[in-house]
Amino acid sequence: MRIAAAPISWGVCEVPGWGRVLDPATVLGEMTDLGITATELGPPGYLPTEPATLRETLAAHRLGLVGGFLAVVLHDPDRQRSTVDEAARQADLLAAAGADVLVLAANTGLHGYDERPPLRPEQWRTLVDTAGMIRDTAVRAGLRTVLHPHVGTQVETAAEVRRFLTDSDLPLCVDTGHLLIGGTDPVELVRRYPDRIGHVHLKDVRADLTDAVRDGRLGYTEAVARGVYVPLGDGDVDVAALLKLLRDNDYQGWYVLEQDTALPEDPGADVEAVPRRDTARSLAFLHSVH
Numbered sequence: 001m002r003i004a005a006a007p008i009s010w011g012v013c014e015v016p017g018w019g020r021v022l023d024p025a026t027v028l029g030e031m032t033d034l035g036i037t038a039t040e041l042g043p044p045g046y047l048p049t050e051p052a053t054l055r056e057t058l059a060a061h062r063l064g065l066v067g068g069f070l071a072v073v074l075h076d077p078d079r080q081r082s083t084v085d086e087a088a089r090q091a092d093l094l095a096a097a098g099a100d101v102l103v104l105a106a107n108t109g110l111h112g113y114d115e116r117p118p119l120r121p122e123q124w125r126t127l128v129d130t131a132g133m134i135r136d137t138a139v140r141a142g143l144r145t146v147l148h149p150h151v152g153t154q155v156e157t158a159a160e161v162r163r164f165l166t167d168s169d170l171p172l173c174v175d176t177g178h179l180l181i182g183g184t185d186p187v188e189l190v191r192r193y194p195d196r197i198g199h200v201h202l203k204d205v206r207a208d209l210t211d212a213v214r215d216g217r218l219g220y221t222e223a224v225a226r227g228v229y230v231p232l233g234d235g236d237v238d239v240a241a242l243l244k245l246l247r248d249n250d251y252q253g254w255y256v257l258e259q260d261t262a263l264p265e266d267p268g269a270d271v272e273a274v275p276r277r278d279t280a281r282s283l284a285f286l287h288s289v290h
Contacts, residue, residue, distance in 0.1 A: 001290050002255065004256045006201075007024075008258055009261055028061040037064060041094065049093060054097045067102060067103055073109045075130070084137055114220050115152070124163075127154060171197060173201055176202055176204070181210045181228075197249070203259050206236065213228070231281035232257075233288075
């Protein structure tokens with residue numbers, strides 16, 4: 001079982017004002033201390049953007065690079081070329097640093113993940129086409145591309161996930177938390193589409209808060225602040241069943257511990273121990289059920 005981590009579990013997010021951002025040495029060092037051997041890249045600019053420096057930074061912590069998350073606007077034809085070019089630059093960096101997967105999300109073009117305008121049919125077609133163009137560009141760099149259904153993006157709900165699977169041939173990143181919040185049971189998704197699973201982000205979530213987000217009674221950012229994400233085994237995702245299904249279907253990819261976290265800005269708050277503690281608990285749960 002290849003287990004990796006991601007900086008978002010330490011509160012490092014691409015959304016401005018998300019919360020306190022721990023420095024890379026702390027985040028990467030704690031990953032290593034926990035026995036993790038690889039990471040995703042984190043938001044643009046958090047880790048070095050020059051390939052040799054990035055490789056040196058990761059090597060100093062005995063970490064490999066799995067891939068990277070990229071949320072870009074896919075549905076706007078006027079931005080299609082610039083979006084593909086941005087994805088190509090990201091793919092080149094990832095490939096040069098030893099990664100093998102580009103994790104793509106359909107950004108709304110708005111700030112953060114709390115609002116989501118509906119798409120017209122022609123915008124959806126552009127989204128699918130742009131995702132395919134990025135896939136083709138990434139292949140030339142030696143990378144696979146997966147589409148990440150994500151809260152507050154244009155592929156979030158169960159209907160949108162099914163529609164994307166029908167209209168595109170890209171595999172999915174199965175993010176257990178984001179899928180469940182959007183109304184998709186990740187276990188049923190893997191059971192129904194085992195051949196479309198290209199990458200896995202493992203999360204656990206509290207059903208009471210996911211229901212409130214899905215119903216529009218609670219914003220996503222506020223739900224994260226209230227602790228919608230919990231260590232594996234403490235929430236309402238049937239992680240054990242998901243892992244068994246993936247093993248039964250010969251999934252060979254990475255399992256990325258990726259628990260969306262927002263750390264309070266208050267410098268007096270004792271927050272630095274929380275990500276390490278929660279990640280350790282998730283690792284312990286994985287080892288207990290694997």
